[in-house]
Amino acid sequence: MFMKSLRSLFALLVIPLMLSMGLGLSASAMAADDQTSQQQAATNDADLWRAVKAGDSGYTVAKGIETGVLINVIGNEGKIVRNEYLTPVMGITVVGVFAAFLFFYLVNGPSKLSKGFSGKMVLRWSKADLWIHWVLATSCLALIFTGLNIMLGKHVLQPYVGEGLWAGLIYGSKTIHDWVGPIFIVSWILCVVKWMPMQTFKMYDLKWFLVVGGYINFGPFKGKHPDSGFANAGEKMWFWTLTLFGLFIAASGLMLVLPGLDLPREASMAALLIHSISAIIIIAFTIVHIWMATVLSEGGMECMVSGYCDENWAVQHHNLWYDELKDSNSIVYKD
Structure with missing residues (x-):
């Protein structure tokens, strides 16, 4: 138990x-x-x-280019290049080129007419030329100022203005930039087609560069006025710069504002970078062109206001063109 x-x-x-x-x-x-x-x-x-x-593509029911890619590597890298490199370069370009020409003007002064004004005005540009120039110039400046605000405004303006004002400024800049673009493209095409025959480089253009166009008022270059045809070597360089990079600006701009193109992200980012680089180059040359036409060349601005230039200005700055008119007895004076 x-x-x-x-x-x-x-x-x-x-x-x-x-x-x-x-x-x-x-x-x-x-x-x-x-x-x-x-x-x-x-x-x-x-x-x-x-x-x-890494940018690998996954599965999605959405239809379209790159809809299966959640993170686009090229897009991120392009954004870094634009923000960390191109934006500072644009700011340095604007300030640097403007400051350099201001310093040159203060030291050298304007290029005076050696024989003064004659009072005789010679026809240089037609009414059509003036319209093309000023439409192109106005649209170009509008694109430059709005583009600078888009690229640099968040660093230069946004910290010092209210959120509401900044929102209006950036929205207005983007809207104006998009709508002025087609005007620039049309006037750019007309400019290239109409003025290209006068912009071929000649051997005498090399001397123009060697003596800095005759704009130096001191040293061995003082009083040196090189030969020049209808357009001098500096104007030709500006024209071909505008022609080439204007093409890049126009093509890349259309790629960026036309959503119907449905481009891959890589193509869109390439267009944005090309647009920015081309804009930097055109901005630099535009500043130079404005300085040369307004304050560095006595009597130069009158050409693009009335279409006429002083006879002494024509002889000093475009002697070969003036000689051609004189030899062919085709000089047209202003009444």
Whole structure:
């Protein structure tokens, strides 16, 4: 009887122990499986995000170019290039070129007419030429100022104006930039087609560069007025710069504002960078052109206001063109 009771007591002690051990082993196995699953999930997530950051394409029901790409690597790299390199270069270009010509003007002064004004005005530009020039100039300046605000405004203006005013400025700049663009393109085409025959480089243009166009008022270059045809070498350089980079500006601008093209992100970013680089170059040459035409050349601005230039100005700055008119007896004087 005692032995029977002892066996019953042993069973009561052993069975719960075995059950506890079994449950413990099961819990450990489940915990191990759960840890393995978590590690596998973490590995899968890491692979997923590594692929996403690398720009790999995934699956989506959306239709279109690159809709399966969550992060575009080229787009991010292009944004870095634009913000960290092109934006500072644009600011340095505007300030640097303007400051350089201001310093030159203060030291050198304007290029005076050696024989003064004659009072005789010679026809140089037709009414059509004047219209093309001023439409192109106005649209170009509008694009420059709005483009500068788009690129530099957040660094130069935004910190000093209210949010409402800044929102209006940036929205207005973008709107004006988009709508003035076609006007610039049309006037640019007319300019290139109409004025290209007069812009071929000649051997005498090299001397123009060597003596800085005769604009130096001191040293060995003083009083040196190089030969020049209808357009001098500086004007020709400006024309071909505008022709080439104006083409880049126009093509890249159309790529950026026409959503119907549905371009890949790489093409859009390339267009944005080309647009910015071309704009920097055109801005630099525009500043030079304005300085040369307004304050550095006495009597030069009158040409693009009335279409006529003083006869002494024509002889001094464009002697070969004036000689051609004189030899062919085709000089037209203003009444």
